[in-house]
Amino acid sequence: MQNITVELVDEFQTVRMGQKLAACIKAPMTIYFKGDLGAGKTTLIRGILRGFGYQGATKSPTYTLVEPYELVGVSIYHFDLYRLADPEELEFIGIREYQQPDSIMLIEWPEKGLGMIPQADLMIELDYNNDGRVVTLSSAKSEIMQKLEKSCD
Ligand code: ADP
Ligand code: MG
Numbered sequence: 100m101q102n103i104t105v106e107l108v109d110e111f112q113t114v115r116m117g118q119k120l121a122a123c124i125k126a127p128m129t130i131y132f133k134g135d136l137g138a139g140k141t142t143l144i145r146g147i148l149r150g151f152g153y154q155g156a157t158k159s160p161t162y163t164l165v166e167p168y169e170l171v172g173v174s175i176y177h178f179d180l181y182r183l184a185d186p187e188e189l190e191f192i193g194i195r196e197y198q199q200p201d202s203i204m205l206i207e208w209p210e211k212g213l214g215m216i217p218q219a220d221l222m223i224e225l226d227y228n229n230d231g232r233v234v235t236l237s238s239a240k241s242e243i244m245q246k247l248e249k250s251c252d
Contacts, residue, residue: 101237103247108231113139116234116251117146120223123246124150126173126201129217131209134225136181139232140207143225144177147205151175164192175203180211189215221247 107113124130124147132140145157151170160166160179168175176197183189189212197204198217206216221243224235236251238244 101244103236103244103251105234105236105251106228106231107139107234110139110142113142113232113234114146114149117143117148118150119250120236120247121147121150122250123243124203124221126203127199128220129198129204129206130221130223131219132205132207132223132225133209135227138225138227139234140223140225141179143223143234144205144207148175148177164189165197173201173203174199175205178204178206178212178216180206180208180216183208183211186212186215 105116107116120143132143134140141157141159148157148168151173153168153170157177158166160177161181164178164180164183166177168177194215204217206212209216209219220240221236221238226233226235236247238247
């Protein structure tokens with residue numbers, strides 16, 4: 100599996116990267132967002148939502164686990180599993196019902212929900228890099244990697 104790595108020198112570039120990514124995302128799709136606290140996962144997701152035309156505020160669903168965005172023709176579900184004590188809790192919020200043909204699942208802290216969340220079509224990792232960040236994209240699906248290569252250069 101090959102990777103794409105892109106440097107993001109400031110918050111603006113993280114948001115813009117998210118907007119570019121949106122062009123490569125099509126329902127149904129599940130994306131994992133990995134990286135330490137403050138690495139920029141929620142910021143990148145804000146950019147993706149902008150790319151889908153959502154201009155409002157992006158709440159971090161740290162306590163609610165999921166924030167839904169019902170947009171035209173697509174439902175985007177932003178999960179933040181940081182505070183999840185047990186993956187079984189996802190059963191109670193009805194995680195399976197979120198997986199529909201028109202759903203995009205954006206999952207922060209997927210490692211906390213393993214076994215209960217759908218497999219990732221795309222994995223995104225954010226790391227600290229001097230004062231900025233670096234993002235690494237990887238997917239086992241070659242058609243996704245090809246799209247990403249085109250839109251990320
Ligand atoms: P996470 O969801 O990973 O915990 P957030 O997106 O909530 O992280 O917060 C990331 C913080 O880092 C925010 O204060 C944001 O302004 C900042 N940030 C985002 N991208 C960059 C970047 N490329 N360079 C420097 N700071 C960034
Ligand atoms: Mg976050």
